[in-house]
Amino acid sequence: MDNTNQRVKTLDKVAVRFSGDSGDGMQLAGNIFTNVSAGLGNSVSTFPDYPAEIRAPQGSLGGVSGFQVSIGIGVHTPGDKCDVLVAMNPAALKQNVKFLKPGGVIIIDADSFTEEGLRKARFTTDDPIAELGITAQVLEVPVTSMTRAALTDSGMDNKAILKCRNIFALGLICWLFDRPVESAIAMIRKKFAKKPAIAEANSTVISAGYDYGHNIHAGVSTYKIETEPIKPGVYTDVKGNEATAWGLIMAAEKSGLPLFLGSYPITPATDILHELAKRKDLGVKACQMEDEIAGVCSAIGASFAGNLAATSTSGPGLALKGEAIGLAVMAELPLVVIDVQRGGPSTGLPTKTEQTDLAQALYGRNGESPLAVVAPVSPTDCFNMAFEASRIAIRHMTPVILLSDAFIGNGSSAWRIPEADEYPAIDPRFVPADLREGWTPYMRDEASLSRYWAIPGTPGLMHRLGGLEKNMQTGAISTDPANHAKMVEIRREKIARIADDIPMQEVKCDSPEADTLLIGWGGTYGHLYDAAEELNRQGKKVALAQFRYINPLPANTGEIFSRYKRFIVAELNTGQFADYLQARFPQYEFHRINKVEGQPFMVEEVVDKVNQILSKAQ
């Protein structure tokens, strides 16, 4: 270990991975680091990677939880791999060393590398570094004993002291990356405002970690991270699921409708329920119902009653909600259905990310039951698209499925708090005054084909809705074949016409010479964007179209496709969006890049696969 020669690297971005037992507080350490960095003007992107078990046996391989954060400029993803890996025990090292970049640095808690620790992590020798074939620089820090020493006089018991280990490691990382420890302390004090003793202990420990790094001049590079000029405003750190919740609230404010959420806890969507339950302070009615079906059904009841109504879930829950969503299609009521996708099928990989629910969202109901599908592309875009899903639902009187995923739902970014007038007003299509006389429930706005919304409590507009097919004129039950055919067609056309009310599709990394269009949708944007940039750096003329509006597709989609020679659809499933596009644009061949491992793409693998496709095409 070289103790004398401190080197400072200036980097445009850097990724740190905190790993330890599920109970070690790696996420908290990572979050504080993220927020401190964002406060310095870095772009940030985070990705928690945690096991389905809440507390698997301590020190076991199954209990390892990770939290990766990328900071700097031009950060679009949490990084394929990390520059610095913090491993709080042997199991964490074993599980996470594969995420370390060549030339990266590992920091381990040397105190946890005991015979017992090694045995629990199923090491067979007493030299874990050699056993894993690690050649990277390893900084062995006695985190546990240093934490204990820092808190000798605190009066805390051993168990409470050990809970502060994560913050010692955080202090060390703050030193390594030149983060002001004062900002971190301010966040710790806020986080533990109701537990002053814990706040005090963690403040002591973070300083101890920081000073330790400083004093030993830890023999690794220290980093200075570039900041980038960003749009002036007030910023906060936001997780995708929070942003989704806030987007719904913004839509409620802009439409003047009360917000109702009916939900049932399910990983990885539950944080939306948590956030909206807190937002009683803004008048949100968030009801935890008895099951997934009751979640969506209570929302449909609330929608009939005149609220902006939403339900939040993940894939298995969407399956349970299918019949009820069909009712909302038939009754033509606004409804926002949020699916934070996870690995499937069945219970699958509950804490991992996939894009495997697209087909379910598009087609997973009985009968011809079209609805709108949208997908946010990043944690902050969850806000925009939750707003958009609400706007489309209200303006077009239809259920809308928002396909988020575990990666962007749990990931976070710095986000500028929108100004009061930044989002447009949403004008609900209440029954117009001149149509009240003789109004029937399926009278429609001519342009959009949306029916009108009569709010219970309004005199003169009493009406009955239901799942049975209705006569298009009178709204009474009808089994007339021609009427049914016509209603099926109207419901289809109504959704198709939403294309007139959504933004045009954008193309990134485009140039007049670009002949290949990389196509993605939803939460893979960061990785695909970085991949497209890298390909262009390599001289490949690849543009990127990342779709946020899936059904209907933006009106200019066909025109965009006409400009390119090759199409490559990259998605975290076996080709659901590619199939969807292929059916609509049979004149083009859509190449496919697919990954179904419960993990996000890596930029490098996308670049490689695009190159393979391009070389075959040559």
Added chain:
Amino acid sequence: MESNATTYKPGDFKSDQPVRWCAGCGDHAVLNSLHKTMADLGIAPEMTAVISGIGCSSRLPYYMNTYGFHTIHGRGAAIATGFKVANPAMTVWQISGDGDGLAIGGNHFIHAVRRNVDINMVLLNNRIYGLTKGQYSPTSARGFVSKSSPYGTTEDPFIPAELVFGARGNFFARSIDVDLATTREVMLAGARHKGTSVIEILQNCVIFNNGIHAAVTDKEYRADRTIHLRDGEKMLFGKDNDKGIVADGFNLKAVTLGQDGYTIDDVLVHDPHTQSNFLHQQLAMMDGTDLPMAVGVIRDVDSPVYDREVSAQIEQVKAKKGFSTLRDMLLAGDTWTVN
């Protein structure tokens, strides 16, 4: 909506749709009773919503000139819950049957009762699936022969009242489809009760289960095999009103006044408002064999109401935090400013 001078007639609550139940179906009487009850209540049609699931009885909303929603099988209680929470000013009725409410919708039923959301559930119990043409239901007796149980069922039924008490229900009443006066009485009491009111109506399916309740409900026996419970009154029954219910240890016993030394003083007085549901449950479980089946309001107890509690909590939290917009709330959190 109360205390305006408008009065309503049953006809104000009737829609223009032809009623499509079979001739002789018990649902017709229930529908008429509901129209009359709504007129008695005096709540405007536009302030009333009728929500149902699927089944013969669930067609009922189409026959109402109120806001109405004929939804999907079993989910009426969940949809009515969301509706009431979202728009608490509305008076909400939920119409369900033994299959819709207690089989496919059993989970929503017990949870709505547990939450005590202010909805009036009318449970039409004919102990059969009518719309699917004659399968046994969760209230069919063990051994019941139907198309899906040709050799008799091998399972015990739910007794709706028992389920309501198990779910800690605060209002339970019972009536018989043909007894219009009692149906109207219990519907009115249910509507006035704040919280979930479960109103079970023994209803005859003339096609697939004709006479299933006849042993209790036939005019010939009804006086002796049923007892009409009324708040504060002695539990008397029989053609000559000479029979009564008395306590026999922890059990109930039917006696004839003047026989075996029993006098009117021994007969229990009905109190639907007592907190303990012990006696209510025993009364509700009387089945018309050894003891007469109880009709009328059996339990009617005040308890916190879900939709009101939700609204009240929101007002409390709003007052405490004082945010008026999302932006206010966000600016009060962890933020930093970029100039």
